[in-house]
Amino acid sequence: MKHFINPADVPNVQELIEEGLTQKANPLASRNLGKDKTLVLLFFNSSLRTRLSTQKAAMNLGMNVMVMNVGSDGWQLEFQDGAVMNGGKAEHIKEAAAVVGQYADIIGVRSFPGLEDREADYAELVIESFRQLAGVPIINLESATRHPCQSLADLITIEELKTKARPKVVLTWAPHLRALPQAVGNSFAEWLNLTDYDFVITNPEGYDLAPEYRGGAKVTHNQEEAFEGADFIYAKNWSSYEQYGQILPGNEDWIVSAEKMKLTDNAKFMHCLPVRRGVIVEDAVIDSPNSVVIQQAGNRVWSVQAAMKKILEAM
Amino acid sequence: MKHFINPADVPNVQELIEEGLTQKANPLASRNLGKDKTLVLLFFNSSLRTRLSTQKAAMNLGMNVMVMNVGSDGWQLEFQDGAVMNGGKAEHIKEAAAVVGQYADIIGVRSFPGLEDREADYAELVIESFRQLAGVPIINLESATRHPCQSLADLITIEELKTKARPKVVLTWAPHLRALPQAVGNSFAEWLNLTDYDFVITNPEGYDLAPEYRGGAKVTHNQEEAFEGADFIYAKNWSSYEQYGQILPGNEDWIVSAEKMKLTDNAKFMHCLPVRRGVIVEDAVIDSPNSVVIQQAGNRVWSVQAAMKKILEAM
Amino acid sequence: MKHFINPADVPNVQELIEEGLTQKANPLASRNLGKDKTLVLLFFNSSLRTRLSTQKAAMNLGMNVMVMNVGSDGWQLEFQDGAVMNGGKAEHIKEAAAVVGQYADIIGVRSFPGLEDREADYAELVIESFRQLAGVPIINLESATRHPCQSLADLITIEELKTKARPKVVLTWAPHLRALPQAVGNSFAEWLNLTDYDFVITNPEGYDLAPEYRGGAKVTHNQEEAFEGADFIYAKNWSSYEQYGQILPGNEDWIVSAEKMKLTDNAKFMHCLPVRRGVIVEDAVIDSPNSVVIQQAGNRVWSVQAAMKKILEAM
CATH class of the missing domain: 3.40.50.1370 (Aspartate/ornithine carbamoyltransferase)
Structure with missing residues (x-):
């Protein structure tokens, strides 16, 4: 499995459910699998359950975790191609995603919808941009239209x-x-x-x-x-x-x-x-x-x- | 010792002081004791010394640590039984404490008093609710009326x-x-x-x-x-x-x-x-x-x- | 090397560049060097790249990392000797630096200039105070006038x-x-x-x-x-x-x-x-x-x- 963004990324849902039950039965069995791998969690919106459970799962798999509450730091991203960035948006997704990809083996992204522009929200710009630009696997920690975890x-x-x-x-x-x-x-x-x-x-x-x-x-x-x-x-x-x-x-x-x-x-x-x-x-x-x-x-x-x-x- | 919320939780204060001196003399002697155990720190109020010292102590004991600044995320909890939660409080302590208990082996909680309602503050609702509802040991990182650490x-x-x-x-x-x-x-x-x-x-x-x-x-x-x-x-x-x-x-x-x-x-x-x-x-x-x-x-x-x-x- | 605050701290710049290339070629070769050492990162200003890259580097060296976004917590420090602290500043740098030094083997500090008082900014009060008072090595994660990393x-x-x-x-x-x-x-x-x-x-x-x-x-x-x-x-x-x-x-x-x-x-x-x-x-x-x-x-x-x-x- 390359990413975990939507069900289309999952070759076999039933097998994944079974894997979840297997992990639950023996949480540390794969503790060497993630050794020396780094998970970066980017929260454009706040999170409690998703953050703690994902961090815990990563530790069970032996991974290192770095958590960024980018929302509270006001890290406003530009998504439009060719934009003249002379306003509130300090970084283009092209750089943002690629840079985080330099420090991460897997990136988890949470980004809620604006609930004002349906077409924009349902285009899933944020999470799909990370998929295209980060160069590493992406996990959907709740995107504009989905919450697969x-x-x-x-x-x-x-x-x-x-x-x-x-x-x-x-x-x-x-x-x-x-x-x-x-x-x-x-x-x-x-x-x-x-x-x-x-x-x-x-x-x-x-x-x-x-x-x-x-x-x-x-x-x-x-x-x-x-x-x-x-x-x-x-x-x-x-x-x-x-x-x-x-x-x-x-x-x-x-x-x-x-x-x-x-x-x-x-x-x-x-x-x-x-x-x-x-x-x-x-x-x-x-x-x-x-x-x-x-x-x-x-x-x-x-x-x-x-x-x-x-x-x-x-x- | 089941919890560390107030002195009544401590069977023998003198022995605990001695244990502190023993840990100081040899900080890493018990590094295997906390292996694969997770400490979750919940800060409803900001913290510097308490946060860093507790994280450090947990690492010395070999534990994993997850820190949540829940205060800054505005995670407002409801404590009243039977409340109709149609206002600013998004989660009841009954769910909140039990859920964090799913991800933690020990929970540390900091929650200051409001200083307006003496009876409410001295009832120690927050920390005592975690004791009753989380299902795991609780450490008091400064509650409404006590700071045992x-x-x-x-x-x-x-x-x-x-x-x-x-x-x-x-x-x-x-x-x-x-x-x-x-x-x-x-x-x-x-x-x-x-x-x-x-x-x-x-x-x-x-x-x-x-x-x-x-x-x-x-x-x-x-x-x-x-x-x-x-x-x-x-x-x-x-x-x-x-x-x-x-x-x-x-x-x-x-x-x-x-x-x-x-x-x-x-x-x-x-x-x-x-x-x-x-x-x-x-x-x-x-x-x-x-x-x-x-x-x-x-x-x-x-x-x-x-x-x-x-x-x-x-x- | 005792600190990494400015080039005067570096005995040999060319050798340090070579060391960087050596680390890149083999990121985990020194993974035992930082074992049981703790890095504390203090961010008086927000950070993405610096935070993630420094955390990653510390983990590659086997260190534990504790991150504090002190800026967002409003931890206002007093720097003046003899000040009567009866205003917005809750802690003097004399205590602040020394206390963090109790929990850290190395401290990284980010603190931007105010851009209003040139003399004050160029005196590099924050980072130089940590150098003098913390009692442990300091890494400059961008100070008022420099960004050596x-x-x-x-x-x-x-x-x-x-x-x-x-x-x-x-x-x-x-x-x-x-x-x-x-x-x-x-x-x-x-x-x-x-x-x-x-x-x-x-x-x-x-x-x-x-x-x-x-x-x-x-x-x-x-x-x-x-x-x-x-x-x-x-x-x-x-x-x-x-x-x-x-x-x-x-x-x-x-x-x-x-x-x-x-x-x-x-x-x-x-x-x-x-x-x-x-x-x-x-x-x-x-x-x-x-x-x-x-x-x-x-x-x-x-x-x-x-x-x-x-x-x-x-x-």
Whole structure:
């Protein structure tokens, strides 16, 4: 595997899930694989889980890690070819990516969307520029439209917990006071579409995910219908793709409640965290034994560790 | 030792002081103890000495360290049970602590008091929540009301320098332009009360420390009386506990002066740093051979190294 | 070598360049030299290249690294003797340097000039105070008036690429919208003056570097004349030394253009990065095969690695 930016970079998703479970069972088995290799993590946006889990995974693989919070340092990059850089942008991506590539064997990049210009966000300029220009493998630590480290951890978690060969997995939109990216929802849909699970997306009208991400998944605007017989309820807010970056009025009743969970087949509750209690989900759900959000967060280590292992092996 | 949050966590203070001196004499003797263990440091407030000394101690014990300046990233936590999180707080401590516990073998937490609500600060909500919810040992890197890593370093320093079996140790309030926490003063009193030294606290009226921290220590509002015959003068400012978080008018003359030091028995001068020269202490005192503030700062490594060693041994 | 603050600290510049090339050829050959040694990097100003390259070099030498972004934490230092510290400055350099020296075997310091008080900036108070007070070797990660890690990397790059025993090296001022320090220009001149290259500085009137840095170098205000027959064009902006810290009107035509490059002897183009495309240099120049800016940035590792190796060997 050369990069870990989107599912198209992954030759075999099922094998990667297995690799995650293998790493979890024996975290230090590949500790010599990354020896004398350096991982640079570039955070254009803040991070807690992704940062700690990726650093931990890299150390398990024996790598050195250097972390840069470039966002807080105001490192504004120019992406346009031929730009006269006489404004706020101090460095062109052509130099930036190539220079970091001089100090890194693998680069992890986090960069959120602006949520103002849909076309620009969905062009994935930042992460794809690093792919083209850095000269070393790139790991997507959440880009404008995707969060593959999260999605792989989600699949590992479902694999661990499923009690049927083909569980019903429901991705449900849930309310939030801020306009959030579509990345986690997009990515979850994209990866789930690569499995043979019974996958359903439910969201209010106006919140349909981009067609190229939801793919052939079943979409319903009736949340209760979606919940019926579900084995996994995956809650996540995202802002509208159609009315790009907007929060549409209403829909507060899309909270995942104990009442709605009764419609499921004793479903596990999942969320990528951080989660707004009382807004996204009722306390009674997230505090119940069926909530697997902490296990899911823990699996972030094995997800990125599996991906880095595949990348290191191919170097 | 399971945690290092307050003295009640320490089975034997004298043994811990000895351990600090042992670590100092041979810093790398336990380098295999922390192998493949990860320390996560969470700073809700900024830190220089505590951060560097704790990182250094962890490396001496062979641990990996991940540092998060969560304060600057604006990671606002909700602590209230049942809260509807529809405001500025993005994550509940229930998830936050448990998630970090997934990536850490030990967590160090720094979180200062708000100095507005005495009851809330003295409930030690942040550090005690991590104790209850993280699932791994917690080290107190300065909480709302305590700074045990500092106090243990102070005791190590006194132990190194004392020339009498039972030295007279004086904690003196000193002026400052900002309202500071009581944590260092509280902690010093609390730990000194566990020794058999002759311990005296002196502060202006209105600045008495909380009864549960000063315990049975002698308290006098007459600074000169306190200094008489002292072997150690430990200066520190704190805001009022009685008029909570306030700076009371006057008291600028409580500066530790060369004149006052003459009343002592050639006492050593101590301060946890950073120190305001010309406000807390005169240059003539801190620049004298009797000033031991740098040695004291150096001992911060051995203090936390001793505590982490005990925790690692008990894991 | 005791410190790496300015060229006077370097016994033999040519040998240090050779050491850089040796380290580049075999990055991990000295991996045991820094074992159990700790490097502390203090950034009073932000850093990308310097931070990553220095961390990388330290890891190649087997050192532990602790990074502090002290600037963003607002750690304001007092430098004046006898100051009454009753304002914004929380710690005196006397304590600050000595304390960090307790936790470090080597300290790297970055601290930019204020560009308001020329005498103060050129006194190099910050870095020289660390030299005097920290008690351990100091590495200059760009001070008010110098950037030796950059200059040594520049010399290593020229040494790698030169096709004549005595190449013509031209340092040319170039336009920029912000008032920048003279440090890179100063340092490049200072180091080039220690070689036997044919060294020419060209800048607009009013932009002459400080006499003690440009030394005996040829200075011309005619850029085209300077470019004639050059083997290396090194572009860099700096604010005026004469009208201290100012940007003088005009001079936008000092951009390094493809047209001007034709005057050279097929010169290599160099810049320390980040670079403003279309302002400092035309795309046609920096995108040409003669641009060596990425190689130059990569050599930042070997430059500081060579310096640290010499320091470690002398400890």
